[in-house]
Amino acid sequence: MMKRVIFILLGVLFGIVMYKAEAASWFRIYEMFKFQSFHMYGFIGSALVVGVIGIQLFKRFGTKTIEGGDLELKPKDKTVPRYLIGGIFFGLGWALVGACPGPLFVLLGTGLFSIGIVIIGALIGTYIYGVVRSKLPH
Amino acid sequence: MEIIYGTWPWYVGGPLIALIMLALIWLGRSFGFSSNFRNICAALGAGKSCEFFRFDWKSQWWNLLFLVGSIIGGYVASHYLSVDQIPPISETTIIELQALGFESAGKAYSPVELFDVYSVKNIVLLLVGGLFIGFGTRYAGGCTSGHAISGLSNLQWPSLIAVIGFFIGGLIMVFVLFPLIF
Numbered sequence: 108m109m110k111r112v113i114f115i116l117l118g119v120l121f122g123i124v125m126y127k128a129e130a131a132s133w134f135r136i137y138e139m140f141k142f143q144s145f146h147m148y149g150f151i152g153s154a155l156v157v158g159v160i161g162i163q164l165f166k167r168f169g170t171k172t173i174e175g176g177d178l179e180l181k182p183k184d185k186t187v188p189r190y191l192i193g194g195i196f197f198g199l200g201w202a203l204v205g206a207c208p209g210p211l212f213v214l215l216g217t218g219l220f221s222i223g224i225v226i227i228g229a230l231i232g233t234y235i236y237g238v239v240r241s242k243l244p245h
Numbered sequence: 246m247e248i249i250y251g252t253w254p255w256y257v258g259g260p261l262i263a264l265i266m267l268a269l270i271w272l273g274r275s276f277g278f279s280s281n282f283r284n285i286c287a288a289l290g291a292g293k294s295c296e297f298f299r300f301d302w303k304s305q306w307w308n309l310l311f312l313v314g315s316i317i318g319g320y321v322a323s324h325y326l327s328v329d330q331i332p333p334i335s336e337t338t339i340i341e342l343q344a345l346g347f348e349s350a351g352k353a354y355s356p357v358e359l360f361d362v363y364s365v366k367n368i369v370l371l372l373v374g375g376l377f378i379g380f381g382t383r384y385a386g387g388c389t390s391g392h393a394i395s396g397l398s399n400l401q402w403p404s405l406i407a408v409i410g411f412f413i414g415g416l417i418m419v420f421v422l423f424p425l426i427f
Contacts, residue, residue: 111310113272118311121265122318128258129332131319133355137342140412140419143335146255151393153259154266158398161267172273179275183386183396183403190403193385194392194410200377201411202418203370203426205355207389208382209278212312214355216319221360224368228375230289233282235376236383237297243384 122213131213133205140202188244200232250328266395274307277391279382281305281312323354330354345427370426377414385410 125131130150139147164170165178172178201207204225206214211229214222236243266276283298284305291298323330334351342350349357359367382388385407387396393411396404 110272110307114274114307114310115314115317117265117268118314118316119318119321120314121262121311122315122320123322123326124253124258124261124265124318125315126319126322127253127326127330128255128261129252129330129354130258130262132332133359134332134334134338134342134350136415137419138334138338140415141338141341143338149255150259150262153256154263154394155259155397157260157263158266158394159400161263162270162398165267165270170271173271174273176273178270179273180270180399183401185403187403187406190385190392190407191410191413193381193383194407195414195417196377196381197385197388198381198411198414198416199418199422200374200379200381200414201389202415203422204374204378207278208282208378209315209388209390211378212315213319213322216316216321217323217354218320219355219360221363221367221371224371225375225378228372229282229379229382230286230375232376232379232381233383234286234291234295234298234379236380237283237286237291237295240297240384 121209122216125210125213126217131206131210136202136205184245186245192244200229249326250330252330252333262394263398266390266398269311275391276395277308277387278312278315279378279388279391281308282379283383284309345423347427381414 128150129135130147135147138144162180170178206222206225208229211222211226215226269276284302287298287300287302331352331354339351347356347358359370385392387404387407389411392404392407397408
């Protein structure tokens with residue numbers, strides 16, 4: 108029960124930060140892809156600085172999870188096509204609707220209900236991938 | 246109070262997102278939002294017709310709770326921690342977007358012309374954008390949270406390739422396709 112509350116609270120914090128720092132704003136995403144502001148680059152860059160240091164510290168000290176298990180840091184498959192092609196598809200969608208998956212739900216919470224159309228589209232897109240994935244290069 | 250009610254600077258937002266990722270890792274999970282699309286498809290019964298959705302989605306319950314939290318967070322941030330928040334985007338961006346027909350640039354959080362006008366064109370754009378997001382994130386095995394933040398933080402080269410892909414797609418969209426669409 109306690110753990111469930113923690114995941115919800117982390118989600119709440121995530122939603123607040125994404126909204127307040129404007130990573131959920133279509134305008135900020137457009138501005139980023141047009142290289143007209145440092146804001147989003149600073150956002151992602153500073154997250155990476157803290158993220159890289161944090162994960163290095165976890166590894167250095169052999170940190171275990173709260174339950175005593177190994178950390179979920181699996182190396183990803185060393186291949187190119189799926190990351191490049193899949194990435195391009197996602198980039199096209201991200202720039203068009205100005206939101207990546209997390210902010211879609213954050214915006215739904217703000218009352219921007221038309222974002223629900225994007226969420227339905229994303230579920231259909233995910234389903235299509237599931238159906239055709241054996242025919243795609245990975 | 247302006248510190249809370251105004252735009253949070255990138256050097257506050259970015260590190261907080263990284264701390265959320267580190268907390269999830271420490272809790273034995275990982276930071277990957279787009280997996281939830283697969284979880285929701287599976288929960289809706291997609292496993293009956295497609296093998297990709299035949300997995301124990303209930304073990305991903307924590308990520309769906311995180312998603313519910315993000316909806317609540319959006320509500321709390323916009324209703325209680327903001328007074329009509331308008332991103333202070335650059336002057337160049339405002340001029341460009343107004344020329345493209347986005348009169349709300351510099352006057353709203355999200356473009357009114359795209360999200361508040363239920364025209365056939367807008368519905369198609371939002372639906373297609375969603376299709377690309379859903380298809381692309383699953384194909385690439387992650388979105389901004391899984392690749393740009395988690396993967397790069399863990400120095401994973403495949404994630405760098407994915408992020409380069411994100412940018413190729415994004416740049417094609419705003420530089421080549423936007424002038425044709427809007």
